[in-house]
Amino acid sequence: MSTTSSPRRIAIACQGGGSHTAFTAGALRGIFRNLPETYEIVGMSGTSGGAICALLAWSCLLRNDRDQAIELLDAFWQDTSANFFYDMLLNNLVVLGSRLQDLVNLPAVNPYFYPPWGQERLRLLLEKYVDFAQLPAYITPTSPTFLVGAVNVLSGELTIFRDGEIDAEAILASAAIPTLFRAVHTRGGVYWDGLFSHNPPIRDFMHTGTATQPKPDEIWIIQINPSVRTEEPMTIQDIQDRRNELAGNLSLNQEVYFIERINELIASGVISDTNYKHITIRRLMMQRSLDYASKLDRSPSFIKDLIADGEERARAFLQAF
Secondary structure (H helix, E strand, C coil), rough: CCCCCCEEEEEEEEEHHHHHHHHHHHHHHHHHHHCCEEEEEEEEECCCCHHHHHHHHHHHHCCCCCHHHHHHHHHHHHCCCCCCHHHHHHHHHHHHHHHHHHCCCCCCCHHHCCCCCCHHHHHHHHHCCHHHHHHHHHCCCCCCEEEEEEEEEEEEEEEEEEEHCCHHHHHHHHHHCCCCCCCEEEEECEEECCCCCCCCCCHHHHHHCCCCCCCCCCEEEEEEECCCCCCCCHHHHHHHHHHHHHHHHHHHHHHHHHHHHHHHHHHCCCCCCCCCCCCHHHHHHHCCCCCHHHHHHHHHHHHHHHHHHHHHHHHHHCCCC
């Protein structure tokens, strides 16, 4: 590709999945450190933990500061890790309890029966690293688009929070896993985790282009739920893990199919509307086979390992084309 041609416009979509999205933080680090000048980031999207990683990156892209994005991702995951004795003990109990649920009948814990400590801690972390009040001042007609997925619990409506609408409540809504956190009340709605709607938002990138910031040429998906398995799940734990993976990929595959179908219709001449364009889909995938319980694991060694793996995968991803 000639260095004098216009850069390829890309949007990066970050799948959700609890602690596994530390891989996403590493992948974004690798992309930001090694992205060729022939590419320009024009959009970010995410769901749940992926929305948090995408938020930290997007807030810095608004100021054209990729180095700070890397610093924020590192600092956030350092703070999120279970670094102290009692936090480590709690972390181990949570992970162990999740794994035992696959083997024995344990009573479910209602998140409305105890104070929302987890959500409040997450809110404080988000506000520590992102000045939400100042975000609108940095958004211009040429700024990267940002999309966050959630679902309205009462209406069943699939919801996208975007750009100037982004605040801590929107991110908390996208990360409100109903077995762990209370639903988030915001903007007149009641919201659960975006895993039930868009994981992550992709299709809406087809409708984000403007004269000053055209639609992306490519969408890079950072995918943490594996698409395939080599062996049939035959234990209760393996069956539950595979069900979780398939559920996590369901909305993703539907949105990818929509874009690929539009691409086919454009190529065949059925669609000639200039509001649509061919968009290439690429996937940067985590290759590990991890159980569902590890999505709750905040042990520092596990988080660091996932970040390192994500960064290495991103390097290989960029070298492949």
